């Protein structure tokens with residue numbers, strides 16, 4: 001019951017922060033500077049206690065310089081670093097990432113001097129103890145990466161390998177795979193890339 005209240009307060013505090021100071025999280029002045037977060041830090045340490053863990057205390061920071069990495073954990077420094085963009089996704093996403101990273105530290109703490117696999121059984125157990133039993137191992141934010149649009153597509157007439165280009169091909173280019181396989185690695189007109197329509201999944 002007390003635990004549920006803690007979660008609720010946590011969610012409210014994050015959402016309040018979104019409403020009150022969204023710019024603060026992306027201010028250029030603060031770029032690449034870690035900002036500590038006493039609220040999240042306190043929450044993380046309470047989660048550890050709730051998971052029955054004694055003798056480990058962690059620090060929690062935001063780092064606006066992170067791009068698509070949702071969060072990271074450093075065992076050496078006993079700290080978690082989160083991407084402020086998580087706040088724009090949802091309070092739930094902040095929490096999930098916090099627990100994911102905390103599980104790395106908890107797993108290593110329990111293992112003592114033994115090395116543990118990043119997302120191995122010890123980490124999975126720690127996730128279960130931190131109430132995210134089906135956590136996936138992804139550290140990447142659910143954002144689209146900024147991508148250069150590739151508009152020109154070519155295919156190898158032999159093996160159908162597709163070549164995607166930002167600019168059109170200006171010279172003769174053949175499929176390396178097929179030239180190696182059938183022509184000793186030397187250019188062969190037969191394997192020259194031919195223009196094709198964009199594949200559906202890329203064109204979408």
Ligand SMILES: [Zn+2]
Nearest residue numbers: 100104137139
């Ligand atoms: Zn991880």
Ligand SMILES: [Zn+2]
Nearest residue numbers: 156159175178
């Ligand atoms: Zn080919």
